[in-house]
Amino acid sequence: MTHYQFLEPLTFKNGLILKNRIVMSPMTTMTSFYNGMVTSDEIHYYQTRAAGPGLVITGVANVSASGKGFEGELSVASDDMIPGLTQLAQAIHQNGTKAILQIFHAGRKTNQQILRGTQPVSASAIAASYPADSETPRALSVEEIQSIIADFAAATQRAITAGFDGVELHGANTYLLQQFFSENSNQRTDAWGGSFEKRLHFPLAVINAVHQAIENATSRPFALGYRISPEEIETPGIRLADSLAFVDQIKTKVDYIHLSMGSYQRTSLNDQTNNQTLLSQFAAHTKGVVPLIGIGAVTTPTDAQAVLADGAELVALGRELLREPQWVQKVTAGDLGAIRTQMSPLDMDELAIPSVMQTYLRTSFYQVMNFTDDSTNQVNYQNTLAPMEGFEKKL
Template identity: 45%
Template sequence: MTNKKYEPLLQPFTFSNGIKLDNRVVLAPMTNFSSNEDGTVSNAEVDYYVRRSKGVSMVITACTYGTPNGKGFHGEFAADSDEMIPSLSRLATAIKDQGAKAVLQIFHGGRMCPPELVPNGDIVSASAVAAEQEGAPVPRELTNEEIEGIIHDFGEMTRRAIEAGFDGVEIHGANNYLIQQFFSPHSNRREDKWGGSVEKRLTFPLAIVDEVKQAVSKHAKEPFLVGYRFSPEEPETPGITMADTLKLVDALAEKDLDYLHVSLMEFWSKPRRGVEDTRSRIEIIQERVGSRVPVMGVGSIHTADEAAAALETGIPLLAIGRELIMDPDWVQKVKEGRENEIVTTLSKKDQEKLVIPDPLWQAVINTPGWFPVED
């Protein structure tokens, strides 16, 4: 029997386009470093997703790239040509066969791409400004023609997602990657139509939304989700502030998107600057958005109590990431009143039981502070 306290987590949800979710819990998009050398989805990766697609209502995949100079991670699967559609289809089918909706996260890494992963090591961004981290390369500023080409590639990734059988795409406008780089006054110092004022820095993100929506209206025969993920603030000066983000949110709310996904390491984190408000970022954003578009939150949610408290902010959807790596049966346990059995630490003996591909496992156990790991 489900504990009454957690029933809101298990309520169904219907998007404005009619797509229905069985509950409010979504697998957050997380890189797993585990695809094949040729950019196809690996067997280990499929098994990992199958293990985590039972119980949650929707799975947002790790990011995929659609432009050769957009590959941001070793072991990242590709969506840059039609040859990748069978690989993408295999992943979509594996997720959907477990009863979850499958959403493909589409992205370009921009100046965050490792030089060895892109042709000729030619790292690109909105402007020739390096990221504020040791040894970060100075990217080349994209030309107008290249920018238009990348926008087109987001439309093509969307078409491939539709043809592969996904239920939607999530535009990755968060975590310092290219779309955020165009919105950020740190990485975008341009003085043309792509940069300058906040409104001009919004040009590229909004053009991608328009291109993706156009691809959906042209190619999708049935309802297809389009979400947008963003990071509400940057630590750099100059950098994105909460005031900037509220302008982004207002602009996105006009675009008939299916959801907005607020990327946070800590769900309850508070603003650094840009607004005089003592509430959490997610509460400020939810209030600003109101009923215009559903908001999805995320960030270090582990227990059923934490998840229930998160939904009390008014957001309708909750993404859970690291916790579903540690306990893929999280939703089932909440459903069955076994929330006290939820596992919130990782044992070094459990790789096989948890079906975690080796590249991801090595990253998890060798990155201090990322996961609570026990011997």
């Protein structure tokens, strides 16, 4: 039987041990209750996929009411959410799998309908360039910024109480952490914006506050991860050099760094002369310092091995774990021929994919899901942003 490096365990510097290096990437289910409480459909969805990967990262949970980005989104904004989140963590903790709660604030990537009449907020009063109907947000006051930082810390404490093994700060896909880092969305002239160093102020403050919350609330190994988008396509906007410099600032402050890309083979979207994969360029900055999660269109064991060979320590599977919840188990058993790389729409109930998520996959993600009834050319997002990276408005 072939020896796969991704089936080997990994130990974080804080002592948290993963049984293997496969990560279930965070995916939007749109299945929570109106107020962000966990539903039984969500529990079943995660339970179906949890036993194989070493680590499961949930879809995003908002840390405050103003941070809700879409309907059906998880919330960790109040203690009322703890019982449901406890059930979710327990559902993931099968066969030694570790559970990470991804937390975020949507910032300007929402609208007044979702926020029940409240204007979205961001670093500056600048609307997103896409989608075309993006609303202009209100610039946050300094007091509100401090309050949201405290919300991230409080959310972390709730994740600890609920039994999760860590939190991941969603600083990618054009959400609030990225909005403060980006010159496109952050044009403040105070201590929270302007220069590169000042645009780092907010994400660094969130990281520090979360660290303090972890230190205060638990003595067990509890991971802090950070997800980052390598580039923006707007001008001005985040370029690869900015993100690499950002990683250099945070790589000793977090337990892992998680890239957000539609393809692990992606090269720069802005610099056509740069032919190196983004993954390898980030790995050059993280190697030996902090584990890097590579991601994007990973379907086969060969893909997963290629991600590790390109410099990552962990491999995230998203769409493939929707199609094949038993991916790790089948690879471990050498039963590669039984792995589904396509998905029939008729199988989605059997695969425990919630009904509202099924609609989402059949619309926004139709061309990347390898549906058996799709005769079009599949898009691999090697040279373009994918919907999951914030390019399209969520339904």
